[in-house]
Amino acid sequence: MKQKRIISLFLTGLAMLGLFLSNVANADSELFSPHRETPKAIAQVSEVQGCVEPTEVMRRQHMQFILHQRDETMHQGIRTTKHSLLECINCHVTYDENQQPVSYKDERHFCSTCHHYAAVHIDCFECHNSKPMESVVKPIPNNPDFISPIKFDSAKAMAEQTGQPAGETQP
Amino acid sequence: MNQQHSAPDMQPESMQLGDHARRQFFLKVAGASAGLALVPGLVLQQVSAAKTADQPVSNKVRWGMLIDTSKCAQGCDDCVKSCNEANGLTSHGRPASDAQWMRKVTVKDKQTGKVTSLPMMCQHCEHPPCVDVCPTGASFKRDNGVVLVDKHICIGCRYCMMACPYKARSFVHETVENQKPHAPRGKGTVESCTFCVHKLDQGEQPVCAVGCSQEAILFGDLNDPESALSKRLKEVSSMQLRADMELNPGVRYQGL
Incomplete structure (x- = not known):
């Protein structure tokens, strides 16, 4: 009887420790991840229409795709849109408060x-325009693919990063 | 200098089809229906005319231009304006260092006093000296005869600017913003007329040829004997600038 009690107490303790640890882990990931709402592809993309490659592939290999396309377009005049930088820019649009695309x-x-997060400096936009073509960004009425601009509160994001509540400043 | 001069110029161009081009041509012919292949002329024309977005450019085509200086009006710079507008060439108010892809030149014959006005830009040579001197391979000639700068690998040394006898190239001295999507431009690279390559790839004409209010610029395929350009070149006397250098420019001038 006593043994059973001890075991059950031990198990409860273990479970609680587990819960505590998982909480700590969660808090850690919130603290150390950028935890900023990643900009979503807006224009021309809907819930069903994804990127040209799976997200995992794009995260690791987008530079190879763009590099390959770059040489083909420059030298051979191949202008397919699948892996072109122009199409990336036209699709992944983020808007500012005035509903204008940001550079x-x-x-x-x-x-x-x-x-910014990975501290990678890219040269693409020294020459290429980082804003989408005008014909692409115009919100098209009654177009279900056009999602309203993402709300971005810079003060709130800053607060989340530093762990300070929004609106308060350090004395 | 004249028609007789131009004929031997063109001859080697059409003969110089490399193995690659021949192979591509036969592949395309094989790909097309067998009935079409029985009519060689027809097939040739189709190959040179049509290019879809996924097809590479071919040296079956050589893009060129004929500029009629007798039509080119003095004081008119429609071509330059349309070029600047279309390619996003904005002035910084410093004409000495502003990039220019196209400029108007006025020449005067000292003996007769005849004044001629003409547009000047990259002449898209068959043997471009800018390509010869480029240390990185950034300056190159496409198979279809268009001479370009690959700004991805241009280091801005400006050897090509020195080598060009037509003063056709510009160096970008200042930071550029809000570029046209089809014409990326950036500080520290050399650039010049591209024959509006983004338009050519889509089967359209360069903006200067379209924008000329005097219709002095005729653009077309030098390799296609049926093109309006080739037909006109066969009829009228035209000349290449600095033909003595034997660069065989793709741009020719009439009435100079």
């Missing part, structure tokens, strides 16, 4: 969010 200099820009 790569803005941290909210699709490419910049990750490259």
Whole structure:
């Protein structure tokens, strides 16, 4: 009887420890991940229509795709749209408060969010325009594929990063 | 200098089809229906005309231009304006260092006093000196005769600018923003007329040829004997600038 009690107490303790640890782990991931809402592809993309490659492939290999396409377009005049930088830019659009697309200099820009975080400096936008073509960004009425611009509160994001509640400043 | 001069110029071009081109041509012919292949002329024309987005350019085509200087109006710079507009060439208010892909030149015959106005840009040579001197391979000629700068590998040394006898290239001195999506431009690279290559790839004409209000610019395929350009070149006397250098430019001038 006593043994059973001890075992059950031990098990409960273990379970509680487990819960505690998992909480700590969660808190850790929140603390140390960028935890910023990753900009979603907006124009021309709906819930059913994804990127040209699976997300995991794109995360690791997008630079290879773009590089390959770059040489084919430059030298051979092959202008397929699947792996062209222009199409990336036309699709992954982030808007600012005034519903204008942001450039790569803005941290909210699709490419910049990750490259800022990973401290990767890219040269693409020294020459290429980082904003989508005008014909693409115009919100098309009654188009279900066009999702309203992402709300981005910079003060709130800053607060989340530093662990300070929004609106308060350090004395 | 004249028609007789132009004929031998063109001859070697059409004969110089490499193995690659021949192979491609036969592949395409084989790909097309057998009935079409029985009519060689027809097939040739189709191969040179149609290019879909996924097809590479072929040296069956050589893009060229004929500029009629007798039509080119003095003081008119429609071509330059349309070029700047279409390719996003904005001035920084410093004409000495602003990039220019196309410029108007006025020449005067000292003996007769005849003044001629003409547009000047990359002449898209068959043997481009800019390509010869480029240390990185950034300056190159496409199979279809268009001479371009691959800005991805251009280091901005400007050897090509020195080598070009037509002063056709510009160096980008200042940071560029809001470029046209089809014409990426950036500080520290060399650039020049591209024959509006993005338009060519889609089967359209360069903007200067379309934008010329005097219809002085005729654009077309030098290799296709049936093109309007080839037919006109056969009729009128035209010349290449600095033909003595034997660069065989794709741009020819009439009435100079």
